[in-house]
Amino acid sequence: MQGGGDKIETLIINAAECEPYITADDRLMQDCAAQVVEGIRILAHILQPREILIGIEDNKPQAISMLRAVLADSNDISLRVIPTKYPSGGAKQLTYILTGKQVPHGGRSSDIGVLMQNVGTAYAVKRAVIDGEPITERVVTLTGEAIARPGNVWARLGTPVRHLLNDAGFCPSADQMVIMGGPLMGFTLPWLDVPVVKITNCLLAPSANELGEPQEEQSCIRCSACADACPADLLPQQLYWFSKGQQHDKATTHNIADCIECGACAWVCPSNIPLVQYFRQEKAEIAAIRQEEKRAAEAKARFEARQARLEREKAARLERHKSAAVQPAAKDKDAIAAALARVKEKQAQATQPIVIKAGERPDNSAIIAAREARKAQARAKQAELQQTNDAATVADPRKTAVEAAIARAKARKLEQQQANAEPEEQVDPRKAAVEAAIARAKARKMEQQQANAEPEQQVDPRKAAVEAAIARAKARKLEQQQANAEPEQQVDPRKAAVEAAIARAKARKREQQPANAEPEEQVDPRKAAVEAAIARAKARKLEQQQANAVPEEQVDPRKAAVAAAIARAQAKKAAQQKVVNED
Incomplete structure (x- = not known):
């Protein structure tokens, strides 16, 4: 347990009460003097001091007699009785009284080889070491x-x-x-x-x-009574001004930390200034500032250490990268040198001007060949795009089936509407004349177009099937209309003339088509069947109209001529279809 060495020369036991009214240590020494001395011997064994002193004031006669009785047979512990003068119980004051040494400013008593303990501390040491009891x-x-x-x-x-x-x-x-x-x-x-x-x-x-x-605090009158009463030889008046003005540096310079807060200055102050309260507050503020400065210094040290560590890691990475660089072998160096030489040669050739001698033609065969290759590549790409577009335009069988179904549905809807409609609408003669004129103009235009057009267009079988379905629906619709028509409905001769003109134009068109068509063109049987069905429907319609006509109505010779022309056209068309089907 020995650890003091030669640092502590004097061990002082403070048996002097630090203030009036207090008698705790006096009572403890009167009742437990032997335990106190035993605790002192334990401290002496640990510190190994050269001398042990017990300082006690002369106003405690019973405690002095009890200690002398216990120390009668020992020569290693000295009992010193001092006058009762406040604050003789202070650590620095008692050290100076017993040893004549002063504790340095900002230092401790151990700096001068002196250690001071209290009577209560010695008693607690004995109970803890000998009896094994904690301080309770x-x-x-x-x-x-x-x-x-x-x-x-x-x-x-x-x-x-x-x-x-x-x-x-x-x-x-x-x-x-x-x-x-x-x-x-x-x-x-x-x-x-x-x-x-x-x-x-x-x-x-x-x-x-x-x-x-x-009493109320008043202004300082600079009487210096506080300085005369200060046991630490400080200047309480200056410390008061520094504390009040928040001048922490000057207060520290005037050794405010050495104030033992005995209160002597405040006790003798005629202005009733609580100097000790000012000094305590100033000490607390200085301690807080120092603590903040300490934290800032620690943070700065951590930051600088981190920066240094990052710099070291960066330098280590660069060193690893340099050491990890692969050095080329001898043959690799030769290959690199050859490649560099070729690059330099190409650069030199590129910078040389091209000179064409008089009478010579430049050789552009390489450029022409490259141009032709680019053109061929462009044509091939365009052909691929064309094929892709053609393939995309091919009709889908499913789409055709859907269109046919839609056409059939529309045809059935039209049939139902025509069957339920009543033919009460009368034909306007002027409107019929206009329609006849338009029909004649369209017929002449179609004859000219068919005479000049080249039969290069191919017939789509799916489109023909759709048209045939539509034609059959229209034929059924016309039959139902004629069956449901009222006998009173009169046939307009002008409308019949228009239809006859259209029929003649179509007949001429069909006659010219076989004559002008090339032998390679083939007639679509489905389209022919559609047209035949339409012609039969129209013929039946005309027959029904003639049968239902009023007896008083006279037969129009023009209408008869139209019907005859339609019949002849249908006969020719049927003969052509039969020949085509047989082939």
């Missing part, structure tokens, strides 16, 4: 005029202050104040549910008359 309780002084039974008690750590005061007969007033610690260095409790901790040596409950009425 301590001696607490209960005093003040507001307490009916003042004294010292063993209080468990964590006990509420209210419980201890009530047990001692606490009689609070209207504005009762409870101070943890002494009247000079203690602090007022905000409420009484605060627990007892290790540093709780006194609970002071003074009356209003005991400490006097609180």
Whole structure:
């Protein structure tokens, strides 16, 4: 357990109470002097100091007698009795009184080879090492005029202050104040549910008359009474101005950290300035600033370390890439050199001007061949596109079947409409004349087109099938119309003349087509069947009209001529179809 070495030369046991009203250490030394001395010997065994001193004030005669009785047979521990003068119980002040050495500014007593411990600490060391008991309780002084039974008690750590005061007969007033610690260095409790901790040596409950009425703070008169009373030889007046002006650097320079917060300066101040409160606040602000600076420095160090690590990793990657580069072999170098030479030669040839001598023709055969190859490639691509388009335009059998079904449905719909319609509509003679003229013009135009047209168009069998279905539907429709027609319906002679003219034009067209057609062209049998069906329907329609006509109506010779022409055309057409079918 020895670890002090030669660093600690003097071990001081502080048996002097730090403030008035406090008698906790005095009572502990009176009742447990032997245990305190045993704890001191354990500390001496650990630290191995050259001398051990016990400093005690002369206002504790019973504690002094008890310690002398215990130390009667020992020469290694010295008991020093000092005058009772506040704040002789302070660590720095007691060190200076017993050894004559001063703790340096901003340093500790161990820097000068001195270590100080309290009487209560020595007693706790003995109980922990010898008895194996942790610190669960301590001696607490209960005093003040507001307490009916003042004294010292063993209080468990964590006990509420209210419980201890009530047990001692606490009689609070209207504005009762409870101070943890002494009247000079203690602090007022905000409420009484605060627990007892290790540093709780006194609970002071003074009356209003005991400490006097609180007085209003006034301006500093620069009397220097605070500087005369300061046991740490500081300048409380300057520290006050620096603290009030938030001049932290100057306050640090004037050693505000050496203030022991004894309260002597505030006690003697005629302006009632709470100097200790200002100093405590300034110390807290300086500590917060230093903590923030420490965190900033640590963050900066982490950032710089990260940047350095990234730079090292980058350099390592570059080094790996350089080392991983493959060096070409001897034969590879020769191949590379040959390739570079060829490239340079081509570049040199490209930069040389082309000179054509007089009387010579340039050789453009390579360019012409390349051009012809490009043209052939373009023609081949165009032919492929044409074939693709032709293949896309080929009719789909399923589409043809759908169209035929649609045509049949439309034909049935027209038949039903015509069967249900009543032929009450009368024919306008002027409209019929106009239609006859239009029909004659169309007939002449169709004759001219058929005479000049070349029979190169091929007949689509699927289209012919659709037309045949439509023609059959129209024929059935006409038959139903004629069957349902009223006998009173009169036949318009002008309309009959128009139809006769159209029939004559179609007959001439069909006569010219076989004569002008080339031998290679073949007649589509389905289209011929469609036309034959239409002709038969028209013939039956005319027969029914003639049969249903009124007896008083006279037969028009022109209409008879039209019917005869239609009959002749149908006969010729049927003969041609028969010959084609036989072939």
